[in-house]
Amino acid sequence: MLRITRQSDYAIALTSAMSRNADRVWSSAELARITGLPYPMVAKILKILHGSGILATKRGVKGGYRLAREPSSISVAEIIESVEGPIALTDCVRGRGLCDYEKECVSRSSWAIVNRKIYEVLSSISIAEMRSEGG
Amino acid sequence: MLRITRQSDYAIALTSAMSRNADRVWSSAELARITGLPYPMVAKILKILHGSGILATKRGVKGGYRLAREPSSISVAEIIESVEGPIALTDCVRGRGLCDYEKECVSRSSWAIVNRKIYEVLSSISIAEMRSEGG
DNA sequence: CTAAATCTGTACTATTATAGTTCTATTTGA
DNA sequence: TCAAATAGAACTATAATAGTACAGATTTAG
Numbered sequence: 001m002l003r004i005t006r007q008s009d010y011a012i013a014l015t016s017a018m019s020r021n022a023d024r025v026w027s028s029a030e031l032a033r034i035t036g037l038p039y040p041m042v043a044k045i046l047k048i049l050h051g052s053g054i055l056a057t058k059r060g061v062k063g064g065y066r067l068a069r070e071p072s073s074i075s076v077a078e079i080i081e082s083v084e085g086p087i088a089l090t091d092c093v094r095g096r097g098l099c100d101y102e103k104e105c106v107s108r109s110s111w112a113i114v115n116r117k118i119y120e121v122l123s124s125i126s127i128a129e130m131r132s133e134g135g
Numbered sequence: 136m137l138r139i140t141r142q143s144d145y146a147i148a149l150t151s152a153m154s155r156n157a158d159r160v161w162s163s164a165e166l167a168r169i170t171g172l173p174y175p176m177v178a179k180i181l182k183i184l185h186g187s188g189i190l191a192t193k194r195g196v197k198g199g200y201r202l203a204r205e206p207s208s209i210s211v212a213e214i215i216e217s218v219e220g221p222i223a224l225t226d227c228v229r230g231r232g233l234c235d236y237e238k239e240c241v242s243r244s245s246w247a248i249v250n251r252k253i254y255e256v257l258s259s260i261s262i263a264e265m266r267s268e269g270g
Numbered sequence: 271c272t273a274a275a276t277c278t279g280t281a282c283t284a285t286t287a288t289a290g291t292t293c294t295a296t297t298t299g300a
Numbered sequence: 301t302c303a304a305a306t307a308g309a310a311c312t313a314t315a316a317t318a319g320t321a322c323a324g325a326t327t328t329a330g
Contacts, residue, residue: 002215002222002253004137005288009225016242027305036239040291047307060298061304076249080137087137090144104171107151107265114211117256118137125249130242140317162276175320182278195327196275 002089008080010037011045015054015079016130019071027064045083052082076130077122087119137224143215145172146180150189150214151265154206162199180218187217211265212257222257224250 013035018026028046032039046065049055056068067074081087092099092108093115099105148170153161163181167174181200184190191203202209216222227234227243228250234240 002137002139002143002219002224004224007288008137013236013240013242029305034239036236038290041289043306044290050306057306058298059296059304059306062299063297063305065306084137089137089139101148101171104169105148106267107148110260110265110267114256114260118253121249121252121256125245130245132241132245142317164276173319176318178277179319185277192277193327194275194277194325196273197328198276198326200277 004080005084007041007045007048008083010035010041011049011079011083012076012127012130013037014042014045015049015067015071015074016127018055018065018067019074019128019131022067022071025058025062025064025066030064049079049082052078054078054082071128072126074127075123076125076127077119079127080122087115087122089115089118139215140219142176142180142183143218145170145176146184146214146218147211147262147265148172149177149180150184150202150206150209151262153190153200153202154209154263154266157202157206160193160197160199160201165199184214184217189213189217206263207261209262210258211260211262212254214262215257222250222254224253 014031014037017031017035018024026034028043029039031037031046032042035042046055050057050065054068054074055065057063057065077087090099090111092102092105093112102108149166149172152166152170153159161169163178164174166172166181167177170177181190185192185200189203189209190200192198192200212222225234225246227237227240228247237243
């Protein structure tokens with residue numbers, strides 16, 4: 001249905017919650033509580049975001065996650081890509097040789113353009129802005 | 136992965152192939168041959184597009200489908216909506232009361248804005264333009 | 271008036287992606 | 301040393317999508 005996955009949605013909710021207090025360290029449990037999202041998913045997603053360098057971590061007691069950069073410099077596109085991989089409406093704009101119908105296809109470059117425009121939309125909004133009521 | 140379904144992709148390929156000769160009547164079998172897509176899916180998708188009024192049909196021998204309107208007036212957004220339902224990145228912009236975490240959510244109106252922008256991108260390109268090599 | 275080509279509609283199965291869980295290991299602070 | 305926390309991987313369950321099948325209705329050609 002032209003949608004992001006629930007994981008991306010959660011990831012944006014989580015980082016955008018963290019952006020309220022960017023220097024703080026938040027534990028998974030705490031973030032699950034604040035956002036109301038299921039703890040195991042929260043833990044899983046935070047690990048992924050750390051793997052992409054969006055979050056910094058501190059292990060052990062009093063440890064947790066915090067945003068690795070300024071919240072206003074982290075875009076929605078970046079979060080989605082971290083969790084889902086490259087943003088691509090169709091296979092043909094993801095890489096080479098992924099589509100069986102490539103020979104008959106005359107739409108490839110058009111898809112690339114549509115895709116780039118959508119990427120621009122998602123890059124233009126930061127997780128900090130996702131917190132506000134007016135975008 | 137922020138993608139349209141294969142059905143939408145097929146639907147755009149099909150209508151965009153038909154747009155080459157907008158007044159012609161094409162049978163399912165013929166379109167499957169031309170595009171190289173699997174016949175049963177082609178037949179299924181064309182029925183759906185007819186149900187949404189995007190295609191007109193003629194039954195019986197020498198029957199088939201043709202575009203109900205000018206190809207330049209049929210947008211990619213319209214095709215996707217016909218096949219997948221409303222374009223919505225998240226549940227919260229699809230209707231009311233669909234999200235369990237609505238109380239904690241401060242992003243709803245931001246999502247609505249992102250969503251509208253993406254809808255605009257997909258509305259701005261016609262199936263006729265999807266045929267060209269330059270968008 | 272019959273046969274073949276074509277759409278109509280629905281129901282079904284298979285496959286894949288996503289969501290969500292669980293468990294063990296490692297690190298750190300008190 | 302113990303408890304709180306992340307790290308990492310493997311696993312199961314669920315839901316969405318892809319794809320198939322079939323009986324029915326309509327139209328044209330002969």
